[in-house]
Amino acid sequence: MERPDANKLKTQAKELRKTILKMLANAGSGHTGGSLSLVEILLSLYFYKMKYDPRKPDWDMRDRLVLSKGHGCSALYSVLAEAGYFPKEELMTFRKFGTRLQGHPQLGLPGIEASTGSLGQGLSIANGMALTAKMEKKNSRVYCIMGDGELNEGQVWEAVMTAAHYDLDNLCGIVDNNKLQIDGWCKDVMNMAPLGDKWKSFGWNVIECDGHVFKEIMNSLDKAQGAKGKPTVILAHTVKGKGVSFIENQARWHGIAPKKDELEKALKEIDEKDQ
Amino acid sequence: MKKISDELQFDMTRSGFGRGLVELGKANKDVVVLSADLSESTRIDWFRKEFPDRFFSFGVAEQDMISTAAGFALSGKIAYACTFGVFAAGRAWDQVRVSVDYMNLNVRIIGTHAGISVGEDGYTHQALEEITLMRVLPNMTVLVPCDFVEAKHATIKSAEWKGPIYMRLGRNKSPIITDENDPFEIGKGVLLKDGGDITIVACGQMVYEALKAAEYLSKDKIDARVINIHTIKPVDESILIKAAKETGAIVTAEEHSLHGGLGSVVSEVTSRNHPVPVKMIGMTECGQTGSPQELFKCYNLMAEDITKAARAALKMKK
Numbered sequence: 001m002e003r004p005d006a007n008k009l010k011t012q013a014k015e016l017r018k019t020i021l022k023m024l025a026n027a028g029s030g031h032t033g034g035s036l037s038l039v040e041i042l043l044s045l046y047f048y049k050m051k052y053d054p055r056k057p058d059w060d061m062r063d064r065l066v067l068s069k070g071h072g073c074s075a076l077y078s079v080l081a082e083a084g085y086f087p088k089e090e091l092m093t094f095r096k097f098g099t100r101l102q103g104h105p106q107l108g109l110p111g112i113e114a115s116t117g118s119l120g121q122g123l124s125i126a127n128g129m130a131l132t133a134k135m136e137k138k139n140s141r142v143y144c145i146m147g148d149g150e151l152n153e154g155q156v157w158e159a160v161m162t163a164a165h166y167d168l169d170n171l172c173g174i175v176d177n178n179k180l181q182i183d184g185w186c187k188d189v190m191n192m193a194p195l196g197d198k199w200k201s202f203g204w205n206v207i208e209c210d211g212h213v214f215k216e217i218m219n220s221l222d223k224a225q226g227a228k229g230k231p232t233v234i235l236a237h238t239v240k241g242k243g244v245s246f247i248e249n250q251a252r253w254h255g256i257a258p259k260k261d262e263l264e265k266a267l268k269e270i271d272e273k274d275q
Numbered sequence: 276m277k278k279i280s281d282e283l284q285f286d287m288t289r290s291g292f293g294r295g296l297v298e299l300g301k302a303n304k305d306v307v308v309l310s311a312d313l314s315e316s317t318r319i320d321w322f323r324k325e326f327p328d329r330f331f332s333f334g335v336a337e338q339d340m341i342s343t344a345a346g347f348a349l350s351g352k353i354a355y356a357c358t359f360g361v362f363a364a365g366r367a368w369d370q371v372r373v374s375v376d377y378m379n380l381n382v383r384i385i386g387t388h389a390g391i392s393v394g395e396d397g398y399t400h401q402a403l404e405e406i407t408l409m410r411v412l413p414n415m416t417v418l419v420p421c422d423f424v425e426a427k428h429a430t431i432k433s434a435e436w437k438g439p440i441y442m443r444l445g446r447n448k449s450p451i452i453t454d455e456n457d458p459f460e461i462g463k464g465v466l467l468k469d470g471g472d473i474t475i476v477a478c479g480q481m482v483y484e485a486l487k488a489a490e491y492l493s494k495d496k497i498d499a500r501v502i503n504i505h506t507i508k509p510v511d512e513s514i515l516i517k518a519a520k521e522t523g524a525i526v527t528a529e530e531h532s533l534h535g536g537l538g539s540v541v542s543e544v545t546s547r548n549h550p551v552p553v554k555m556i557g558m559t560e561c562g563q564t565g566s567p568q569e570l571f572k573c574y575n576l577m578a579e580d581i582t583k584a585a586r587a588a589l590k591m592k593k
Binding site for chain 2: 107113114116117118120121122124126128129130131132133135154158159162
């Protein structure tokens with residue numbers, strides 16, 4: 001598949017970050033840090049790698065994405081709107097009463113493949129989808145994005161075993177490895193280093209990349225698709241709150257939204273950046 | 276229905292499920308079965324032998340199994356996730372809640388070895404809370420077949436049902452009191468014996484004890500009605516309201532906690548519609564090792580205990 005223009009992607013990422021911040025500020029609550037870290041990963045999936053048809057969200061042969069770290073949904077919603085699943089105007093209903101854009105992803109919004117938010121369950125769900133595709137000899141692929149903090153959940157490692165046991169090479173896990181969780185740095189809250197070795201020892205193919213560099217992410221996604229006989233995980237090294245200096249690498253920005261003045265400051269900063 | 280004076284045959288409800296599942300496998304290509312290392316105990320090894328391509332093993336990992344079942348269902352399959360009741364409802368409850376129930380998926384959670392009748396394995400393995408844990412979930416249907424035959428019927432009917440199901444099954448052999456030709460409909464209570472003085476409402480193995488209790492009561496000229504509630508949720512409200520109106524007093528019987536179980540269900544229905552005295556037979560503490568018979572006796576779950584409760588309820592009747 002032909003790669004989208006690099007400059008166009010960078011512009012898209014800037015616009016997406018601004019949209020995410022506006023959605024969060026408009027909602028008055030939400031998860032800023034772990035949404036901003038997802039932008040390049042989601043754009044690479046929806047505008048390069050995944051096959052889907054926004055007019056037919058239930059298309060049988062589509063690739064599927066399970067956002068296991070459901071709290072990053074403001075990023076997913078904005079990418080789904082960009083991809084044409086629903087009108088962009090709906091984005092500003094995020095977290096408001098009566099919306100399809102719930103505080104954590106919920107079935108019912110076109111493009112959402114599973115209700116997630118209780119951490120640790122998404123990879124198992126993705127396995128079920130990948131097993132079905134294998135059983136039915138369909139070549140659709142399944143992607144599952146997890147947080148690095150989420151990897152503390154025991155169920156993740158049950159699912160890691162399952163995917164390897166069933167040689168799910170149609171499954172690709174992506175870890176948004178932003179190094180922070182609610183209580184602080186992951187290494188202090190629950191040190192899971194060496195992370196790549198853990199996945200490797202469980203029988204997975206492991207790729208590491210910079211989760212904010214499109215070329216690296218797209219290369220990794222291609223490699224994952226090419227790897228046969230076992231599942232692949234992409235450890236995408238990211239920055240929590242990426243793109244806004246006063247939000248980056250701050251644990252306290254996990255579960256809060258920008259206030260009006262903070263939003264203005266953030267939007268200005270994004271606009272003034274070269275890329 | 277068979278009379279309890281007949282020569283009764285005995286078998287396990289989990290075996291009725293296992294037989295029904297093989298029939299389903301033949302009839303419905305979308306049925307897949309998930310195992311958490313208990314395929315012989317849960318009787319799904321019979322399905323595995325016939326349909327190995329639709330059988331998936333997850334090791335001792337119930338949480339993963341339940342969420343993976345959701346993934347199968349999201350891809351159009353009807354997924355039967357099978358383990359002991361304690362693990363299905365207890366260990367994996369959040370997975371059942373979020374991955375299965377809230378998404379309203381066609382997952383069937385099969386909990387075998389439920390109730391105090393598990394016996395010698397002791398209290399860690401005696402599931403006494405799953406009716407409660409499962410029925411609080413908004414989309415969940417809860418089935419408790421009373422014998423081998425009913426378990427087979429319930430299993431076959433479960434494939435066509437929309438939304439998630441929890442089915443509670445036992446370990447031990449229990450009397451077969453229903454007939455192959457008896458109709459079975461999810462959500463419909465079964466009148467096993469008519470009577471006008473009092474109603475005994477039971478589920479699972481306690482249905483047999485209820486029938487025995489009715490026989491004991493008849494010796495004292497007390498005409499007891501007996502109702503088998505194989506579907507705890509959605510419960511057949513009309514059969515319960517009718518019983519409350521016509522008999523004026525109820526005894527419930529279950530080998531399950533009284534906190535939120537069948538007794539609570541019956542009380543909720545009657546108090547909302549036609550309040551009558553309700554006496555409850557069931558568990559109020561955790562179990563222990565022993566034979567099913569010893570434990571039924573120890574925790575007052577025998578026909579004699581139902582009889583005693585019926586007399587007390589009759590006294591409270593206006």
